[in-house]
Amino acid sequence: MKHGWAAAAQSGRAASQQGMRRQNLALVMTTVAAHGPMSRAAVAERTGLTRAAVSSLVDELHSAGLLTESGSVPSGRAGRPGRALALSERGPAGLGLEVGVGHLGACVVDLRGEVRVWLRVAAANRNRRAEEVLAELTAVSERAVGEARASGLRPVAAVLAVPGLVGDAPGTVERAPNLGWRDVAASELCAHGLPLEVDNEANLGALAELWQGAGACDFIHVSAAEGIGAALVVGGRVFRGARGFAGELGHVPVRPDGPVCACGARGCLEQYAGEEAVLRQAGLGRGEDAVRRLASRARDGDRRALGALERAGEALGTTLAGAVNLVDPAAVVLGGAYAELGDWLLPGMRRELATRTLRRWPPEALLVSALGRRGPLTGAGMAAIRRIIEDPAVWRPTD
Amino acid sequence: MKHGWAAAAQSGRAASQQGMRRQNLALVMTTVAAHGPMSRAAVAERTGLTRAAVSSLVDELHSAGLLTESGSVPSGRAGRPGRALALSERGPAGLGLEVGVGHLGACVVDLRGEVRVWLRVAAANRNRRAEEVLAELTAVSERAVGEARASGLRPVAAVLAVPGLVGDAPGTVERAPNLGWRDVAASELCAHGLPLEVDNEANLGALAELWQGAGACDFIHVSAAEGIGAALVVGGRVFRGARGFAGELGHVPVRPDGPVCACGARGCLEQYAGEEAVLRQAGLGRGEDAVRRLASRARDGDRRALGALERAGEALGTTLAGAVNLVDPAAVVLGGAYAELGDWLLPGMRRELATRTLRRWPPEALLVSALGRRGPLTGAGMAAIRRIIEDPAVWRPTD
Known part of the structure; x- marks a missing residue:
């Protein structure tokens, strides 16, 4: 044998x-x-x-x-x-890049993990040609690198955050439904001359939380906005699964015979807690800053908005309780745009987690990210410097 | 920072x-x-x-x-x-031990991974004093070691499989509801003179599958019988979670407002696919060999049995589809006693997995374990030799 x-x-x-x-x-x-x-x-x-x-x-x-x-x-x-x-606070630094549905971003992070340059520009990227998007991103990144050089920093590695699935081919986005991308060789199209890695925005948001957050090394980071993604951080690393597609929390079933989802199945979490479903239930339309408008309605005591958020929190809690029983994280962190909705989502989430997790789930193990929407781009910059710190031999000037 | x-x-x-x-x-x-x-x-x-x-x-x-x-x-x-x-097929060997609800087991595995001694004795262990159970297990293990020595084998490390949660304290079973155990220092009470590790039976069943099975390194192993446990095998290792409690698939919610579960929550998978629920729906009583009686009824075309198994398969499939979206394994393996029910559980499981997983789930990625009930004890013996193979310096006679 x-x-x-x-x-x-x-x-x-x-x-x-x-x-x-x-x-x-x-x-x-x-x-x-x-x-x-x-x-x-x-x-x-x-x-x-x-x-x-x-x-x-x-x-x-x-x-x-x-x-x-x-x-x-x-x-x-x-x-x-x-x-x-x-x-060192001078010299080698990391370049973080981001393609969002409605924006482009670039940041430069020094070795100490401090964000030294931060650029974010509005851009209507939904269904725009990938070549065009990435050419504009290259221009944004050049501005960021220029500003960094003026402060004595020298970006040597770059990481790009995308709202999509990054497959086995390095640097390639296999699918980004909200951008309309399929098999886009992002690292070739973004030509700023640095070695570039591409990763999912939810993963990078989770890494930012890991590196700047409260210190837990094992947590589920929920990153909700257009879709609901999650990243499992295990022992201080993003857990990617056998083919790199772990974390699709939005398509875990909440009710097996619930409403039909865009993925073809019924009753997925996105049908209860995704932005589109919540806005519809709250009587609001989609569009830029929908989450901010929803938060403002809830703050004003609007009943439909409060009801929609309570149901969303409950559905998130039910699904996360199942995830907790399955993977046993030390904490759950609510990040991305939904971090701004924490006041209204958390009560339902806490209730469901308390009832459904097999081991006692203390309320303080459910956290709201302080980075929120800044998570993915921050994480991209920090992931770039992490490459340097974890294997400094590669970045010696002689190499 | x-x-x-x-x-x-x-x-x-x-x-x-x-x-x-x-x-x-x-x-x-x-x-x-x-x-x-x-x-x-x-x-x-x-x-x-x-x-x-x-x-x-x-x-x-x-x-x-x-x-x-x-x-x-x-x-x-x-x-x-x-x-x-x-x-070597002689010399250092591994001792596997098992406490089941209705039996005790001991096996000796040689370095090549071959089971050379296999003992299994019936024992009514439910709510029996742990000291008594483990004293009887010690006697069984001594018989196994004696037989092994007669074949030129020398067991040097032992691993014990228990149907319970093994916590942070090494060698201690924190909770085994079906045995009535709580905080049992199993490694002290099982006195055969070898270093003993204790692990959950679902984890060891999954490791046996990993080492003797089809070769996938990343899979979810479902090990159902009295309860429904699962083990996540990731990169050839059991994924244990932050506190060692990962894999509680039986308490992932299927329907948030379903029947009340023994754990206090509603609509857990065990209420749809656990042995007790399935037997009840099939019109059968509990007791030894309940799974075999159920399989025999199904083989005879009994409608209630077939209906109960179909519903159980569907619930297993729904829950596993969510788990697949979350952790992205390469395969799902149905093990333990439920491996004997594969003919009737698999169709519903396949259907749900095909509909609900975000990436295409090929039918051949759902497997039935060939080890079945023999999994946990086999895994315990193999885990013991793995300790030796992965760090042979520890087992030199001079140490």
């Missing part, structure tokens, strides 16, 4: 001296990112590396412009204070 | 010479497990290790009784054939 472990063994690589150095460079960078500013001694203590090894690694990262060393931190012992290692 | 990457950085360990050797021993073992029998040269080629390194590692594994080297395999080049490395 063969053991069915071929996949695990194939991915196994022999440990080598060169691989060790690369791994240890990454270890120092991620340690300073998580715990810095800190002394060389503190890095050695946390990582288990010798002081000499840390010094050699830090020197390399310093000369690549990735770490700075200045000021002082208490060494925790008697004697003079050590100098403080920190991620 | 601190990056929220503390967890990742904390788990980072400095790469060391000793760690490298340990990692490379594991690499050789997992390579031979997945691709053997094979020559030393083939191991070197697959792993990227030098011939000299492979020789030194193989010598160590050989003298620990973990690898054998005999016979010959074609070297793929001109000249004499190489000798064949294979996992």
Whole structure:
């Protein structure tokens, strides 16, 4: 009998001296990112590396412009204070890009995770030619890069957020129904000269939440607006599924014989809590800023709006309770445009989660994202710098 | 701003010479497990290790009784054939144990994954004292170990399958409702002198399927009988969730206002497809071998039995379609006792999956386990040997 472990063994690589150095460079960078500013001694203590090894690694990262060393931190012992290692606020940076249904965006994030440039322009992208959309995005990105350079930043990697399914072919959007895209080679069409990765906006919104949020490493991030998407963050990573299509919360059935959905099935969550369904129930039309108009109605005590939001919250809660029983996250985060509707969605969601989850679900485990609509673009910029921090050897000027 | 990457950085360990050797021993073992029998040269080629390194590692594994080297395999080049490395069929072995509601089980599995000893005894364990159950299990395990020794096997690690939730405390069953257990320190009470791990039976059934099955690395394994459990296998590992409670498929809502479930919520899957609900609808009483009686009625064309199974299949399909949209597995496997009901459950499941999954769900992606009820105990034995194969340095006689 063969053991069915071929996949695990194939991915196994022999440990080598060169691989060790690369791994240890990454270890120092991620340690300073998580715990810095800190002394060389503190890095050695946390990582288990010798002081000499840390010094050699830090020197390399310093000369690549990735770490700075200045000021002082208490060494925790008697004697003079050590100098403080920190991620550089100049030099290598990440470029985040976004194609939305109604806008284009570009941002530049420095290694410390701070957003230094933020551009967002209105654009009617629904059913517009992808080439045109991405040419305009390239122009926006060039403006952002120009502004970043003026502050001493040098974007070296880019990530693009799209409201669609990103398939197996790298850089390609397999399907984005709200844009009218099918098999668009986005990374080729967006020609700003940096290596570009493409990811789903819900995934990037969730990563932004992970990196800037309350600190949970395992959560479901619900990102609702035109459609309802979700991302499962597991151990600090987006869980993508066997073919990269995990997170389609909007098409989990709420009532097996409910109304017919655009996907062809009946009773999907989108038919109860999707923007179109909620606006219809609230007696509002679609269009730009529909969510803001809905929130304003609810704030004014409009009964139809309140009723529509309560039913939507209940349906979201029922579906998320099932998801919690299935994947056991530590928290659920309501993000995207729906973060602005939290006051009215949360009560129904909390009730359903409390009743239906097998393990006790504390009310504080349901959170509203502080990033909201800014999530996907922020996440794209941060994902770009994460590439650098997790494998700094790739970004040395000599490479 | 601190990056929220503390967890990742904390788990980072400095790469060391000793760690490298340990990692490379594991690499050789997992390579031979997945691709053997094979020559030393083939191991070197697959792993990227030098011939000299492979020789030194193989010598160590050989003298620990973990690898054998005999016979010959074609070297793929001109000249004499190489000798064949294979996992040993004698020496270190795994002990699998199981506490069921109506039985106890013990098995011994050799390093090649073959079940060499299999014992299963009837036992009325529902609401019986845990101490008593585990003392009887110890006796059964001693018989199994005795038989294994007579064949030249030496069990060195054990894994116990229980129909319950295994929490954070290692070796402890937090809750097993069908046994009446709560916070039972199973690994202390089962005193056969080997290191013992405890895991949920659905997880172990899924691992058995992974290791002996068709080869998918990402699937949902549904393990139904008294309750309905599931295990998510992701990249060849059981996905456990933030607190170890993932896979509670039986309490995903099918109809939000359906019948009240034992868990307190309404309309859970167990109310439509759990053994008790299906037997009631089929007009059958509970008791030993209820699933076999149900299958026999269905085979005889009994209308109530067929109707009950069709409705159960539909409910399973609806719920699994939602799960597929959420976690995107490559396959769904029907295991446990319900594997015997596949002929009648599958049509409804297939129909629902085809209608409700967002990506095309090919009929062949829904499978019936060949192991069925034997899954959890087989999985326990194989999990024990997997501990050895994945970290052979721990099991050297010198340690």
